[in-house]
Amino acid sequence: MANRTLLEDVARAVYNLAPNETAATVRAALEAGWGPVDIIDQGIAAGMERVGEEYQRQNIFLPELLMAEQCIRRGLEEIEGFVGEEGAPLVAGARQRLAERAASWLPALSSCVTRLLHSSDSFLTLKRVS
């Protein structure tokens, strides 16, 4: 069995809002033999859940949520590169699940803020509410 600490490293990197570290820890987990599903569910998603809890407690705010999303992207890109075309549907499905989960944390943003979001570049979570 591969070292479980590697999945915790992935979760911690997401929680620490560190995109490069997330990519590196995902790569390390893949190379150690962990499968994409385990890395996504027990690493990336676990880290994201902790970020979500902090957001809902209002200990962190939108910039931090956006940085976590950057971590998720980088982590999924690593997996995508590793599994190739065959695993692409798996990664796409995970991306969708994570996006829906993150969207559920966001409050209904007021028109004042959505006005500003209209002019924003893409962010998968915010698109849902704006």
Next chain:
Amino acid sequence: MAEMSPRERFLAALHLREPDRVPACPWLTSDWFMGQYGLDSATWYSSLEAQLRAQVEIYSRFPDMQFFPGFRASYGSTVEASAMGCEIVYPPEGAPQARPVIREIPRDLEKLRVGNPETDGRMPEALALYRALADRLSDYGYEITAGFLHGPMDVASEVRGMTDLLLDLYRAPDAVHQILDAATETCIAWAQAQYKASGGTMLHILVSDDVSSQIGRKHWREFVEPYMKRLFSSMPEGVVGGIHNCTRSQQVIDLYPTVGARLLQFGPDVDPAFAKEKVGSQMCLLGNLAPSGVLKEGTPEQVEEACREVIQKAAPGGGFILSSSGSVARFTPLENLEAMVRACEKYGTYPL
């Protein structure tokens, strides 16, 4: 206490005193007027006649209300960003929108510029509207009482794009400071220009700080506080500077007085009792009926009840103006605005 005029009532509250009763000041903005008069945004924003006719008619019809912000030129939310070089797009319905001009950092930072109100973007057009409105209003016995501008962080979010700006707080903080610096100088010039164009009749200038609802206290202190301080210390002499934040602001609300703001329009996400406790002794509070809630959808009786709750929490001791928070929503019935006045008479007569 002798009955005050709506203006006297408003000024007493603005200066943290107890008026004869709580002033009722619906926040009527362009969107409500466009709905009320069946006008599209292109007509509204470009037509002095349309703005003049609508405001004079509504304000004359309700002499017991001190409308807030009162007579002002409407030009949408992108005027500051346009002066800083953003392209503006005009959706058929709703307000104009800005396209970010700083799309890539550091490449586009050389495009940063401080907007000149007399020459740049939509500012000359907005100033012309102010001057013409000031000129014509005197025929009706009114004057321009309010100025409005988007604060440095809100302007920066249009110049850079909201998502990228928030990410840049981590990725490129130095670039954010550069953008905020230019935005602040633009805001200062714009506040002065509005005041001058109005003929010096403005009582207050409100500065929006909506983006701050989405950032934490640490970021606010680094990226908002110094620029707001600079802006409020440069307000025209005698003008009360205020902050508009129609979303959650609990994490920074106690910092607002420190930047020199003396008026706070706060949103329905903030408990009026909380706002009163945190800043009520230093700032006049203005709010906080939800525009799209009971004020728009409820019966006049329900509106009165909602007003009563806010008045009971925020009005004791004075320094409170009953208003909607973000704006009065399009198609809000006039009967519900009248209900606000009745609620102030019933529940907001001092001493409370």
